[in-house]
Amino acid sequence: MSVFALVDCENFYASCERIFRPDLKYKPIVVLSSNDGCVIARSKEAKQLGIQMGVPWFKTKKNFLKNGGVFFSSNFALYGDISNRVMNILAGMANNIEIYSVDEAFLDLENMNLENSDxxxxxxxxxxxxxxxWVGIPVRIGIAPTKTLTKVASYLAKEQTKRPGIFSISNNWMEIASSLKKVPLHEVWGVGKRLGKKLSVLGLRTAYDLACxxxxxxRSRYSVVLERTVRELRGETCLQLDKSLDPKKQIVVSRSFSEKITRIEDLFPIVNDFGVRACEKLRKENQLCSKAGVFIRTSPFRIKDKQHSASKFFTLSSPTNDTRDILNGIRKSLPIIFRRNYPYAKSGVMLMNFSDTHVKQYSLFNADNLLKQNDRLMKTIDQINQKENLIRFASQSEVGYTAFRKTNVSPRYTTNWNELPRVNE
DNA sequence: TCTGGGGTCCTAGGACCC
DNA sequence: TCTGGGGTCCTAGGACCC
Known part of the structure; x- marks a missing residue:
């Protein structure tokens, strides 16, 4: 009999910021996206103030600060490290764990007797x-016979007063049904905005309606994906724990700009930066890519502006993780899609069609020994840059895209010697 | 003035093969 | 008048997730 647990860090980024700032314990906290664009995490108190997820910061800033709120620009070095600590603890508590996202993991609790809820x-x-x-992060835990039901349990755990943050559902239809009746349709894992709308036209309101x-x-009107969701809601296990350490299938590095860009000379150094960063990620994964692309777009929010969005993909003559190959591709591709006098707001570089470094397919037209030297060159650059970003390509921007707007970043308390928390005597 | 970033999976349709 | 059957692979687009 399958039993799964979902462990979900509450208000994760906001909780991370709070670990080293106990003075913020009951204060409303929000964490902002890059460029301080919009709100991507909120503490409980911020939610109570009515701050919506994803709301543009400039729209809510004044009101939020007036109410005593505290904001942070995102500090992913901190969040990543805290996440690792949480996951390490979880790995010690179950035979198998699937790290589903930075703040969530599924645990395999096979053989746990759910009939006895204690x-x-x-x-x-x-x-x-x-x-x-051990870490200082509050988590919510849902236990149930299927992954989709652990999501339901986790949702219901929010409202638990007797045992806060905890909820379990056993594999008994009466019990499942009564739980599902309390969950609105759009809270179901796998039912997003569009599907939710379509299904509500059919008169469905709750997770229970969907399960029935x-x-x-x-199957005939929607897809096999939704069918699995329905079966899982009924207690039938369709989704197993994903333990595979499958390599990624795609790598994207993209950013919105703090100011619109209209000249290709200004765009090139930034896009090249994305390319460099993407290749670093690719080498870290021990992968090679045989296809890559670049995209640019204007801001869809500025309706009065001329709009343009385009991408251009290129195929590499042989699978590569050499930054220079990607930069070459960008140099040829960007001018093809770029249009003069459009206010570009965002761009990015994508890598795809990966293969393992061990099974490198050499090109008929390249000399093998040259490729080996390239490997060593890239490895050396990575090693040097890991400590301090000292080596740059001439075509990269001088300041790097990390220089985009960030007005209030907390210290990297746990990952940088110079930013360790200080204790006053 | 200012609106995130990074992923996955599925499906339909076209090109192509024998 | 009549025009096969059974595949694979690739791509674009749509949906979802955090």
Whole structure:
């Protein structure tokens, strides 16, 4: 019998900021996206102030600060490190774990007896207090027979007063049904905005309504994906824990600009930066790519502006992770899609069609030994830059895209010697 | 003035093969 | 008048997730 747990860090980025700032314990906190563009995380208090997820910062800033709110620009070095610490604890608590995102993991609790709800609750409480004590992050835990139901449980765990942050559902239709009735349709894992709209036209309101629908209807009118969701809601395990350490299938580095760019001379250094960064990621994954592309677009929010969005992909003559190959491709591709006098707001570089470095396919027209030298060159550059970004390509921007607007970044408390927290005597 | 970044999977349709 | 059957691979687009 399958049993899964979902461990979900509450208000993750905001909670991370709070670890080293106990003075902010009951204050509303928001964390902003790059360029301080919009709100991407909110503490409980910020949610209570009515700050919506994804709202543009400039629209809510004044009101939020007036109410005593504190904001942070995103500090992914900190969040990544805290995430690792949480995941390490979880890895020690279950035979198998799937790290689903920076703030969420599924645990395989195979053989746990869910009929006795005390067992599940005790496990969850132990897990919760350990993470709180060792890392300082509050988590919510849902336990259920399918992954989709753990999401339901986690949602219901929010409202628990007896055992806050914990909820379990056993594999019993009566119990599942009563849980599902409390969950609105759009909260179901796998039902997004569009599907939610379509399904509500059919009169569905809750997760329970969806679970009761005729499977063959779902299959013929929607997709196999939604069919799995329905089956999982009924307690039938369709999704297993994904333990594979599959390599990525695509790497994207993209940013919005703090100021619109209209000249290709200004665009090139930034896009090249994206290319350099993307190749670093690719080498870290021990992969080669045989296709890459660049895209640019204007801001869809500025309706009065001329709009343009375009991408251009190029195929590499042989699979590569050599930054120079990608920069070459960008140099040829960007002018093809670029249009003069359009206010570009965002661009990015994508790498795809990966293959393993061990199975490198050499080109008929390149000398093998040259490729080996390139490998060593790239490795050396990576090693040097890992400590301090000293080596740059001439075509990269001098300041780098990291120079984009950030008005209030917290220190990298746990990953940089110079930014360790200080204790006053 | 100012609106994030990075992923995955599925499907339909076209090109091509024998 | 009549025009096969069974595949694979690739791409673009749509949906979802955090």
């Amino acid at each position: 067992i599940a609750d005790e496990f969850a409480m132990h897990c919760r207090s350990l993470i709180k004590q 629908i005729d499977i063959s209807l779902i």
